Amino acid sequence: MITPDTWKPATPETTAEAPARPGPLRLATQLVRSFGQLSLLTNVWTGVLFMLAVFVGNWQAGTFGLLGAVVSTAAAYAMGVERRTIDLGTQGFSGCLTGIALYVFLGPHPSTYALTIGGAVVCVLAYSALTAMVAPWRLPVLTAPFCVVVGVVLTAAPAFTRVWPGGSSAALPLAAVPGVEYTWTDLWHGFFANISQVGLSAHWYVGAIMLVGLFVGGIRHGLAAVVGSALAVALSWALGAPPAGVAAGVYGYNAVLVAVAMGGIFLARTVPNALYTMVAVAVTTVLTAALNAYFAPFGGRTLSWPFIVTTWLFLAAAASLPQIRRTD
Amino acid sequence: MITPDTWKPATPETTAEAPARPGPLRLATQLVRSFGQLSLLTNVWTGVLFMLAVFVGNWQAGTFGLLGAVVSTAAAYAMGVERRTIDLGTQGFSGCLTGIALYVFLGPHPSTYALTIGGAVVCVLAYSALTAMVAPWRLPVLTAPFCVVVGVVLTAAPAFTRVWPGGSSAALPLAAVPGVEYTWTDLWHGFFANISQVGLSAHWYVGAIMLVGLFVGGIRHGLAAVVGSALAVALSWALGAPPAGVAAGVYGYNAVLVAVAMGGIFLARTVPNALYTMVAVAVTTVLTAALNAYFAPFGGRTLSWPFIVTTWLFLAAAASLPQIRRTD
Amino acid sequence: MITPDTWKPATPETTAEAPARPGPLRLATQLVRSFGQLSLLTNVWTGVLFMLAVFVGNWQAGTFGLLGAVVSTAAAYAMGVERRTIDLGTQGFSGCLTGIALYVFLGPHPSTYALTIGGAVVCVLAYSALTAMVAPWRLPVLTAPFCVVVGVVLTAAPAFTRVWPGGSSAALPLAAVPGVEYTWTDLWHGFFANISQVGLSAHWYVGAIMLVGLFVGGIRHGLAAVVGSALAVALSWALGAPPAGVAAGVYGYNAVLVAVAMGGIFLARTVPNALYTMVAVAVTTVLTAALNAYFAPFGGRTLSWPFIVTTWLFLAAAASLPQIRRTD
Numbered sequence: 012m013i014t015p016d017t018w019k020p021a022t023p024e025t026t027a028e029a030p031a032r033p034g035p036l037r038l039a040t041q042l043v044r045s046f047g048q049l050s051l052l053t054n055v056w057t058g059v060l061f062m063l064a065v066f067v068g069n070w071q072a073g074t075f076g077l078l079g080a081v082v083s084t085a086a087a088y089a090m091g092v093e094r095r096t097i098d099l100g101t102q103g104f105s106g107c108l109t110g111i112a113l114y115v116f117l118g119p120h121p122s123t124y125a126l127t128i129g130g131a132v133v134c135v136l137a138y139s140a141l142t143a144m145v146a147p148w149r150l151p152v153l154t155a156p157f158c159v160v161v162g163v164v165l166t167a168a169p170a171f172t173r174v175w176p177g178g179s180s181a182a183l184p185l186a187a188v189p190g191v192e193y194t195w196t197d198l199w200h201g202f203f204a205n206i207s208q209v210g211l212s213a214h215w216y217v218g219a220i221m222l223v224g225l226f227v228g229g230i231r232h233g234l235a236a237v238v239g240s241a242l243a244v245a246l247s248w249a250l251g252a253p254p255a256g257v258a259a260g261v262y263g264y265n266a267v268l269v270a271v272a273m274g275g276i277f278l279a280r281t282v283p284n285a286l287y288t289m290v291a292v293a294v295t296t297v298l299t300a301a302l303n304a305y306f307a308p309f310g311g312r313t314l315s316w317p318f319i320v321t322t323w324l325f326l327a328a329a330a331s332l333p334q335i336r337r338t339d
Numbered sequence: 340m341i342t343p344d345t346w347k348p349a350t351p352e353t354t355a356e357a358p359a360r361p362g363p364l365r366l367a368t369q370l371v372r373s374f375g376q377l378s379l380l381t382n383v384w385t386g387v388l389f390m391l392a393v394f395v396g397n398w399q400a401g402t403f404g405l406l407g408a409v410v411s412t413a414a415a416y417a418m419g420v421e422r423r424t425i426d427l428g429t430q431g432f433s434g435c436l437t438g439i440a441l442y443v444f445l446g447p448h449p450s451t452y453a454l455t456i457g458g459a460v461v462c463v464l465a466y467s468a469l470t471a472m473v474a475p476w477r478l479p480v481l482t483a484p485f486c487v488v489v490g491v492v493l494t495a496a497p498a499f500t501r502v503w504p505g506g507s508s509a510a511l512p513l514a515a516v517p518g519v520e521y522t523w524t525d526l527w528h529g530f531f532a533n534i535s536q537v538g539l540s541a542h543w544y545v546g547a548i549m550l551v552g553l554f555v556g557g558i559r560h561g562l563a564a565v566v567g568s569a570l571a572v573a574l575s576w577a578l579g580a581p582p583a584g585v586a587a588g589v590y591g592y593n594a595v596l597v598a599v600a601m602g603g604i605f606l607a608r609t610v611p612n613a614l615y616t617m618v619a620v621a622v623t624t625v626l627t628a629a630l631n632a633y634f635a636p637f638g639g640r641t642l643s644w645p646f647i648v649t650t651w652l653f654l655a656a657a658a659s660l661p662q663i664r665r666t667d
Numbered sequence: 668m669i670t671p672d673t674w675k676p677a678t679p680e681t682t683a684e685a686p687a688r689p690g691p692l693r694l695a696t697q698l699v700r701s702f703g704q705l706s707l708l709t710n711v712w713t714g715v716l717f718m719l720a721v722f723v724g725n726w727q728a729g730t731f732g733l734l735g736a737v738v739s740t741a742a743a744y745a746m747g748v749e750r751r752t753i754d755l756g757t758q759g760f761s762g763c764l765t766g767i768a769l770y771v772f773l774g775p776h777p778s779t780y781a782l783t784i785g786g787a788v789v790c791v792l793a794y795s796a797l798t799a800m801v802a803p804w805r806l807p808v809l810t811a812p813f814c815v816v817v818g819v820v821l822t823a824a825p826a827f828t829r830v831w832p833g834g835s836s837a838a839l840p841l842a843a844v845p846g847v848e849y850t851w852t853d854l855w856h857g858f859f860a861n862i863s864q865v866g867l868s869a870h871w872y873v874g875a876i877m878l879v880g881l882f883v884g885g886i887r888h889g890l891a892a893v894v895g896s897a898l899a900v901a902l903s904w905a906l907g908a909p910p911a912g913v914a915a916g917v918y919g920y921n922a923v924l925v926a927v928a929m930g931g932i933f934l935a936r937t938v939p940n941a942l943y944t945m946v947a948v949a950v951t952t953v954l955t956a957a958l959n960a961y962f963a964p965f966g967g968r969t970l971s972w973p974f975i976v977t978t979w980l981f982l983a984a985a986a987s988l989p990q991i992r993r994t995d
Contacts, residue, residue: 132946137980143987162957250499309960311960324472332418626823633822633967
């Protein structure tokens, strides 16, 4: 059973094991789960496949992700935060994603290593702080610690010559160019890239490996990702989003996260809940375009804020909708 | 009596009637009230006059507003939200204003119909979500569901070629041009336009009809609107706001909303409360200019955020000010 | 003892004295403390030295600060807010800093006097409103009333010809220019300017006087400021922040505020708390650069938001960190 103060589903055997010190196997489990938590799952084999997928996509991204996971896990032990969140990979996860993101956006400079280590430590504090902040509404922090830490670092980076050696920023295309046509490749690449972008990769085969990992974690999670990603591609096409962005997964990774989180974890398995999740998937796709525009002028990053905001609002709304039931 | 969980004043007869299914008359009342709620009023004749005013200003805006109100009301029934909020027009209102706003900003394209229908459904969810979000402070959601939904759609629109066919955005004039003089026409047009802009119209005669509707709803509401609008015009002139903007009601519709909400609904009828409301009117006028600047770089819209933020802060402050009394 | 509903430390004698009306001495104490509260201290001699420092830096800034403190204090009496916050200078403080900031950013025009008076009144309301807003988390409002009021006025100013006579905005340099070298003067000027910028002055000798004031308030407060300022200078240098900005204290005043607030007031005197405060100092230095970028596109101002956000998050996180203990 999910309790309000943890918000991450635990498999029964996880809750049972709680020894005093982490042996090598336990530590390995924590680190592997840090990768599996990219989609909020705690299944160890999901974690193994996700870790594999990240390294296949780019071995340096994988190295930075592993470094972040190790540092966050160590910092969480040192600070004495609740062991259960360490065992489930919730603590290591933020550092893992922070390492990957800083590598992707800043490149493999010495300063990026230093920022990954510092950022991974701060992620543990951000997890505790944000957990307290959303407590009045009984909401999970989701990927917010990562989004806050990486968002601040990337927004601050241009002011620091040793962090931003190039001195230039990669601009995102925000406005659609009328007349550009979709190809079939755009659509099916987008379908898989929506999943791989959860780990900040645009390779379709990375998404395919991660999709296998989701099905290993549970049929329900795999199906949620498939439906969420397909809906996002279809809606993006219907609205006329830039084909290159759709093919790269830019408009759909939040939809995948929403689908897995709401369809597979936080809501009970009912037809109204499934429809409710589909509305949330549509909302987060539009919200992704809105937040891309919001962050552009000051050099912030959308990251997974659309997923976080959508899931928070839909879970909060559930309280006054009699047909929607949360799992807790 | 206003209870903390509804926050919309109900006339006694409203609370009494609560049959199981909506007959034609009840449905008509709900839709008419959806228009009256533009100024937070539930009086049916106020609603009739507001509906008339919107159609007189632009029949297509009225059509989109009615479409939005119908969809939101139907969605609220389908989702099983509290009936009382449907009867008072609180649910239909968000969809109504969303329809009007999407027509005004995007034009009468087929995609605008689709977005109005989708937006009106999401407004009902946003109402439930935001009600939960502001619950710790016992605050009303006011027009926030509308502002969130329309704000996101308009910010996202440029990324979607089928939503934003023109591919261009109407820029707001943000900085005042020194040396431009006010005329008497600017001032009295502005006085009425401050009221009509509550329904996103800049026609002075639309404002005049709506002012009659406010007086029909209660002398107090009409007087609040008159004083609020006059104060906003006077302050805008004193500060040197752009005359064209003042004449179009850009700097005063939030003042009218604040005056009606605080002066007529949420605060008791006392002299300190009246002075307190006048300070709030001045604050929201300055805040309007600040939020215009805030939203400009990313293509967001000010809408009635200044009214929402001002009313929230002044109602929250009332708790520690012994001379200010809320009506609940 | 600090109680959750005041959050400002009171010396025992302060709590004891509570006569009905303010005599000249009591009023003078309130006004002097309004200056001392620039660093959250209530020691009267700290206040005297801070007041001296502000006037030494710029007598007009001092005059505007005093005007703001007088108006806020009077408004607080008139509105009947809790006397204790008036006696501690908490109310006068926001008006004081508002007066200084409006003078610094807008110049000594007649409109600036009017805005200082209006802003100082609104500061008292903002204090009450924000206290209610952060109540669910048991957090202090810190300098938020000032930041909200001045931020709104400065963001709105370009829309009003009588507020912004020049019609132009002073642009902040946001991106570092590679190749510019630091000098020793940059570093030691920066060390003191980090302290003087708490009162919006860039003069090193103003910072030196204020540092004396901090030590007079308590060895601990002085040491916290020294360590916080030195850390901020070192980190800015290590990251490659613009030397001119570091010399002017732009990247370090939030670090000083965080160090004094967390190191000297809100956390108990323990080694883990000291380390925790140092992490917060590093975080707020990076956050300052991020918020500079955030506010630039719409003409907002960073002010002491980095201090506020950092302190809020670190105090909130403390709840789940067993080694960190708050003083209340």
